[in-house]
Amino acid sequence: MINFKGAQFPKDVILFAVWFYVRFPVSYRDLEEIMEERGVNVDHATLNRWVERYAPLIAQEAQKRKTRTGRSWRMDETYIKVKGRWCYLYRAIDKHGKTLDFMLSEARDEAAATTFFARTIGNNGWPDRVVIDKSGANAAGLENMNLLLLLSGWCWLIEVLQVKYLNNIIEQDHRFIKRITRQMKGFKAFAAAQATLAGIETAHMIRKGQLNGQGGTAFEQFKALAG
Template identity: 60%
Template sequence: MEEIMAERGVRVDHATLNRWVVKYSPIVAARAQSKKRPTLSSWRMDETYIRVRGKWVYLYRAVDKAGNTLDFMLSERRNRPAAARFFAKALSSNGIPSKIVIDKSGANAAGIREVNKILNRFGCPAKIQTVRSKYLNNLIEQDHRFIKRRVRHMCGFKSFRSASATLDGIEVANMIRKRQFPCNTSSGFRMFAEIAG
């Protein structure tokens, strides 16, 4: 981006570009969540590791049966409260699925049980079915590659906030690549411009 701007006679430092990413990526990601197409009711959920300040943190991600990105959340812990927080976030923007496929993680299963209890308290008769299978989760494991490919060259992040914001931007770019937005154009840049408003 720095080189593209320089070609047009605008000198922009890479640190400025990074500040723009940290400031505007969360805003664009929130708009993208509200503008994406409806998703299928069968979800695949998994977490992957990202390095922040020399420590491993967890990027929770969910895709539907067709591979469309549902939601994502960076967390410092991999436990029941973090999993429940992720599921609550995903449910609020995507509705209630009929089933969620997870790996053998006990934290994710406990998170789904907690969400089911909350739904039951609010009178929702539908219970989210949990399927624990590492083979059915291949779809999301393959989808992690896009994120890992982008993050590998960064040598880790210096702060949790910048990591979260940068990953927001990477995930939105991934959603644009998958054509998850109802747009009349095939240009990725035009799709981004429509999302960003």
């Protein structure tokens, strides 16, 4: 359960504001006006603090409660501007389009790819196969995962496929994330970008129906993650 102790606004108000920001393409000043029209006077700086504080915590709960994912993966990166520089949002989905994991990185190299695959496997289990683009760094990251399997005495390895048309599904999946972040016009800090993207990915998972045993509207599912 997420602790809202000390908050100056009711829990439902905070969660609605966070949900609205990560689900729809609005700026903080747009959201300030939207909240005011609903009788809540809260400035854009406070809204920003709410997203940075609560969105990552809600995303952690979503990872715990999401439905089981498949063992055939699609992995790719998309670009996100942070402090005027392009960073890399690593993302993976299964062949049915369910979100597996995501990670924002300042680098696009073997170390970043290895970290992402290790994290995704830790949250979802080992895949049978992973489809990637022609990136040598991503291929090297998967080779490192296969090396771990060999060193552990496993007799099977992850099948690595570099087939562009098979990755069309994740390239399409990027569009939801880009549509929301486009209105934000870049992030001023890496931590703020990480927090906001965690919320956006969670909203996208809810949109896909990935939360196990959660009913109600999308906002009600989002709110339930806070306990």
